[in-house]
Amino acid sequence: MSDRRRFLLDAAKMACGVGVLGLGVGLYAKQARALPPDAVRPPGALAEGDFLGACIRCGLCVRDCPPQILSLARPEQPLATGTPFFTARTGPCEMCEHIPCVKACPTGALDPALTDITKSKMGLAVLVDEETCLNFLGLRCDVCYRVCPLIDKAITLEPQHNVRTGKHTRFIPTVHSDACTGCGICEKSCVLEAAAIKVIPFPLAKGRGGSHYRLGWEEKRKAGRELVPGLIDLPDRLPEPR
């Protein structure tokens, strides 16, 4: 066999063998891109796809976290090996004012542009279970509302008529996505055996209206007048008197 032929064959053998290995690792990397819903990234984390290219898994954010809630994913855990996360139900983010975890990050995987912790978006709290939430049942639990670091901004209590008793008010804990940081203190504090309110990754938690939708009453307020004047006002159909 000529030297050139041998070289080409050896190169082909290597390229194929290593290519198969690379394909395996690549497919595994694709699987590992999905963040399991109960794992929350530290404040300032880039969008998951960018984060996995930027985070070098050095663990400095874990070390500098004052309440020590962060940990690095181990190989057997269902998120990218070595990346930092916390579990809201067992240890939520305490929203330190100076954000030491972001300061510690050497790569910008935790974005240094985040200087105000109340602007962080680690996830979004969602009251996922209306059937067990005590406030929905008409009781005054209010714990998630009371513990929220952004009380009356991220979570408010919205009064509703209690149809079951017919004479009481239900105070419905309502999360506002523009203010909620996803710190998870509400999930941690929920008094139920399994939390009725949970922090969920933002893109999963949030709906989005059609980009062409306009809210008529908002547009009217902004314009200061009726946008389509002279609309025919149809008669309201009132219930028949008993």
Added chain:
Amino acid sequence: MKTGKYLLLRRASQLGILALFLLGPLAGIWIVKGTLTFSYTLDTLPLADPYVLAQSLLTLHLPEQKMLLGAAIVAAFYLLVGGRVYCSWVCPMNMVTDAAAWLRQRLGLRMGSAMPRSLRYWILAMTLVLALATGTLAWELVNPVSMLHRGLVFGMGAAWAIVAAVFLLDVFVSPRAWCGHACPVGAFYSLIGRFSLVRVAAVRRAQCNDCMDCYAVCPEPQVITPALKGEAKGAGPVILSPACTNCARCIDVCTRDVFEFGTRFGNTPGETIRLAEAKELQ
């Protein structure tokens, strides 16, 4: 074969560096914080792994300055002392694979043929292509080297299984398989070491009595031949191959004191004798 002072120094270096990393989490004494991919020493000196930086850059993410500075310091250091000094003096995996090589020798195992040495460069290329193609540090999901170090500092979990796999691979499947043939980290550092200053040289090669001890103990024996036996072909005595890890086991075991540490310069055949004579005169 002799243990030798360099083997002891290497173990002291490997264990000492590990101890510095563990002193923080175990004893609360924070001299070094982080892992081998990025660390702060005394809260001021940043040190970063240039291989991880290369992967990260290929995902098209530009890291903060401290990461770039840390990687530059580390790269400059290895450019000086030899790229694969990382492998033999720092990397914790070296102790695992050295133990495997020792066990393989003690058990007299002969099975398994060696893989080609070029494999590591193919794997290195594959890891870099993966970073570019997936936009993530894909190799760092499975890299046994970073997994072992991170495991020791932050908690092992199932990383034990991967380290054990490397150990068993080296003992039973193929000799010196991981560090000597497959590891892309070593391949990357060998590229830095291509121009490194500190090298081992067979300065007194005329005294060699062909006992083959150096070949038997060397993790990369192919690097010895040109320096030790190349005189007739006009080759100098310095081991210039970037695969050499500067582990200095050859210096330890040679009964004729053929090898010693030197620089990459003055590598001409005539220089051998003059260097040796100068040493004798001292």
